[in-house]
Amino acid sequence: MGRIKNTETFALRLCHCCGFDLGMAEPTQVNWPDEESRSIMCGLLNILDGDDWSGRLPSLCSPLSFFYGLRILLGAIGGRNGEKVRVSLSARLGFKIEAEPNLDFEYQSTKARFNLLTAGLWLVSDWPLRFVEVFHEAGFTRSRFSDNLHSHPYWLYVQVALNLDTRPYLPSDPEIAAAANFLVASKIAVTTESLGGLMGIKSDLARRAVVNWKANRSRSDNTQSDG
Known part of the structure; x- marks a missing residue:
């Protein structure tokens, strides 16, 4: 404790279990899917030899953002929900x-x-087109991606939120009120069908919206009469 430990550079080549020199291992020939992903891989490996971060991938502002997002993406691909x-x-x-x-x-x-x-590098080399195409085809949704989506780097978060979110749209009370008031002004009864058609929402959501609008309107009328 407190001692300075110096690790020789060559030691990084040695297997921590048996001491085998990994530089003597027989290389495996790789067929790259495309030149762009190969170039990115080589660039990442060159960083380990002291090269600067190129930052050439779209929407990425820093290496920390890239590697953090890439690890999350690889976890989604290799995780229990990523079989498809x-x-x-x-x-x-x-x-x-x-x-x-x-x-x-x-x-x-x-x-x-x-x-x-x-x-993963093949996906980000044509981001976000390949990501959206593959994950859509696999039926991979936002909820399967992560429980902490808001903590993810923006470049990844925004594509997941925009393209993998299959939750139904839930209009806010002001939006419902504005749509209902438009129908009233147009002398159209505010019903499940009319409100749902105007707002482009399903019947169950429209039914709930009508109930909420009527309740809010009733409370507003009562408040005005009390005043």
């Missing part, structure tokens, strides 16, 4: 993407991490 996403990506990229759903990215096998990272 993995199938869709495997069909597009030409190699099978497998992962242990209960393990975070850094605890996956080397091959699983590499394939997940390749798939």
Whole structure:
């Protein structure tokens, strides 16, 4: 405790279990899905050798934002809800993407991490078009993505919120009141059908909106009469 520990540079090449020199491992030839994702991967690896962050990916302002969002994206692909996403990506990229759903990215096998990272970089290399297409095809919704969406980097958050949110639109009381007042001014009865048609909402939501509008209107009338 309190001692300075110096780790020799070459030690990073050694397996922490058996001491094998990883630089002597037989390389695996990789068929990249496209040149853009390959270029991004090489750029990320070059950062480890001291290169500067290029920041050339769209909508990304900092490396911290990128890597934080990328880890979340890879977690969604490799997680328990990502099976259909993995199938869709495997069909597009030409190699099978497998992962242990209960393990975070850094605890996956080397091959699983590499394939997940390749798939993630392929998605962000044409962001957000590929992301939206793949996740829509897999039926992957906002609720399956994360429980803490608002804490995610903006570049990822905004695409999930805009494209994967399947929750029905719930109009606010002022919106309902404005629509109902328009119908009244147009001499149209405020009903489930008329309000729902005007606001473009389903009948169950329109029925609830009519009930709420009538209740709010009644309270307003009572307040005025008391005054």
